[in-house]
Amino acid sequence: MLEVMPGIIRRELMLSWRRRSVTLGALMFFIVASSLFPLAIGTEAKTLQMIAPGVLWVTALFAAMLSAGQLFGSDYASGALEQMLLSPLPLPAIVFGKIVAHWLTSGLALVLLVPVVALQYALDWRATLYLMGTLLLGTPLLSLIGSMGAALTLGVRGGGVVLALLVLPLYVPVLIFGVSAADLAGVPGRMQASFSLLGAALCVGAWLCPWASAAALRIAME
Structure with a gap:
């Protein structure tokens, strides 16, 4: 699995560059x-600082959901997905490589944009770093x-709406833990617990989601 990953990620990054309008659209939506x-709220610094973690996490969540629909859509339309299913390479490894490439072009880019957006919310460097840390853990999980929602809705008419209905309930715990971990005004013990829960959820998701997405792709292509 580790041997095929670099080539898969490289291919996906090249394809993402060719379809960069989708990625740029999600990033522009976030900004x-x-x-x-x-x-809309005004320039009151305390109010902006209080709502900043929740606002940035919600907008990052929707930006990730906007780009998630393109994970397998182009390969499905071009017929490349059928070749992936017939490939001797393990399908979960291919799916995991696509997920990593998707995060590099969307999730990581969102994290790097946080310091620019944080200026509008009067966040200091410490609050900005905490927020970036939570998004660095949470966006791969998104x-x-x-990827599971994109695989389940592959080829479905109105797949974007169905995708949102499928993944939004699963995004809610990630949103709660992420905002709680970035809330410097909250209880310190709760912040550390939320960071730990995000890390644990990421470990479980990195192991489970590629296999679940691969199974959903096989069902969708039957």
Whole structure:
């Protein structure tokens, strides 16, 4: 599995660059949506600092969901997905490589944009680092969960709506733990527990989601 991963990730990154309008659209949504709240609420620093973790996490969640639908859609339309199913390479390894590439082009990019967006919420460097840390743990989990939804809705008419209905309930615990871990005004013990729960959920998701997505792809292609 480790031998085939670099080639799969390299291929997916090249394809993502060719379809960069989807990735850029999700990143622009994150920036624009998170920038609307300071304009609507006002310039009160304490209020902005209080709502910043929740707002940035929700907008990151929706941005990840917008791009998750493209994980397997283009391969399904071009017929490449059928070749992947027939390939001697293990399908969970291929799926995991696609998920890693998706996170590098969407989740990691969102994390790197946080310091720019945080300026609008009057966050200091410590709060910004905490927020980036939670998103660094949480966005891979969003990509992993989104891959299962994308595989289950492959080829379904109105798949975007069905995808949202499937993954949003699974995103809720990630959202709760992520916001709680980034809340510096909360109880310190709860912050550490939320970080630990995010890390544990990421470990479980990295092991389980590729296999579940691979099984869903086989069912969708039958």
